[in-house]
Amino acid sequence: MSKIPVIEMFGPTIQGEGAVIGVKTMFVRTYGCDYRCSWCDSAFTWDGSAKDKVRMLSADDIIVELTELAGNNFNCVTISGGNPALIGEGMMDLIVKLQERGIKVAIETQGSKWQDWLSRVDMLTISPKPPSSGMTTDWSVLDTLMSRIKTGNVSSYSLKVVVFGDEDYEYARTVHERYPDVPFYLQTGNEDVTEEGDISCRLLGRLEWLFNKVIVDPRMNNARVLPQLHALIWHNKRGK
Numbered sequence: 001m002s003k004i005p006v007i008e009m010f011g012p013t014i015q016g017e018g019a020v021i022g023v024k025t026m027f028v029r030t031y032g033c034d035y036r037c038s039w040c041d042s043a044f045t046w047d048g049s050a051k052d053k054v055r056m057l058s059a060d061d062i063i064v065e066l067t068e069l070a071g072n073n074f075n076c077v078t079i080s081g082g083n084p085a086l087i088g089e090g091m092m093d094l095i096v097k098l099q100e101r102g103i104k105v106a107i108e109t110q111g112s113k114w115q116d117w118l119s120r121v122d123m124l125t126i127s128p129k130p131p132s133s134g135m136t137t138d139w140s141v142l143d144t145l146m147s148r149i150k151t152g153n154v155s156s157y158s159l160k161v162v163v164f165g166d167e168d169y170e171y172a173r174t175v176h177e178r179y180p181d182v183p184f185y186l187q188t189g190n191e192d193v194t195e196e197g198d199i200s201c202r203l204l205g206r207l208e209w210l211f212n213k214v215i216v217d218p219r220m221n222n223a224r225v226l227p228q229l230h231a232l233i234w235h236n237k238r239g240k
């Protein structure tokens with residue numbers, strides 16, 4: 001079976017973002033991304049700074065390590081990155097083996113690439129990137145991916161857009177209106193992912209700003225607004 005490039009595994013922790021916020025989960029973070037978001041809080045997955053920490057692991061290796069970390073103290077694994085959707089068949093193997101053990105699988109991806117195994121996951125988060133990231137959305141790729149998700153009967157999926165400013169907010173509206181039937185989450189941006197110490201005041205200020213945008217906006221009547229909950233508690237600490 002083909003192997004998966006893993007940069008870190010951690011947990012149990014609490015899912016801090018999106019539709020499954022608050023759920024106890026392990027994290028598996030894959031290496032490599034096809035994007036280069038200006039504000040990426042996990043840039044070590046692609047900027048080369050942690051290249052020497054990458055390990056090529058099989059599904060069985062990963063399950064053994066998760067069990068060493070947490071015993072049976074979890075029933076959810078979140079696979080993030082980087083972009084886990086860059087990885088092919090090794091990922092199908094991991095998902096199936098986790099599910100055979102009664103473990104739910106959540107995925108975080110930006111929606112730039114389809115993989116057949118995406119339709120097998122229990123909780124799929126698609127997070128297209130707003131203008132402040134410096135990335136450009138290929139709408140035809142995203143349209144195809146969203147329709148594959150729909151026809152693939154994915155058990156639970158949602159869209160999540162990080163918002164740093166007014167231009168990002170406009171972009172978020174565009175995404176929500178393009179896929180109106182898909183549960184939609186707005187997430188506050190963390191403008192400084194290197195700041196040490198307590199950043200909760202700064203993040204809560206951004207959350208209040210985003211609340212106020214949504215409160216007066218009838219086009220966001222079906223959206224949900226969330227912070228990165230883990231960043232409020234653990235700030236910029238890695239592996240939380």
Ligand SMILES: C[S@@+](CC[C@H](N)C(=O)[O-])C[C@H]1O[C@@H](n2cnc3c(N)ncnc32)[C@H](O)[C@@H]1O
Pocket residue numbers: 033039040041042080081082083084108109110126127160162187188189190191193228
């Ligand atoms: C590090 S990414 C990895 C998964 C995938 N590449 C993606 O972007 O969806 C995980 C989530 O963190 C979000 N994120 C990254 N940097 C952030 C920041 N500075 N502030 C808020 N959210 C951020 C991304 O938008 C994404 O929803």
Ligand SMILES: Nc1nc2[nH]cc(C(=O)O)c2c(=O)[nH]1
Pocket residue numbers: 013014015016017027042080081108230240
């Ligand atoms: N607690 C916690 N929740 C998260 N939700 C998405 C994360 C990610 O980096 O993909 C993340 C993370 O890194 N930590």
Ligand code: SF4
Pocket residue numbers: 033034035036037040041042043045081082083110129
């Ligand atoms: S797509 Fe995700 S991992 Fe890749 S650079 Fe953007 S936020 Fe970071």
Ligand SMILES: [Mg+2]
Pocket residue numbers: 041042
């Ligand atoms: Mg994170």
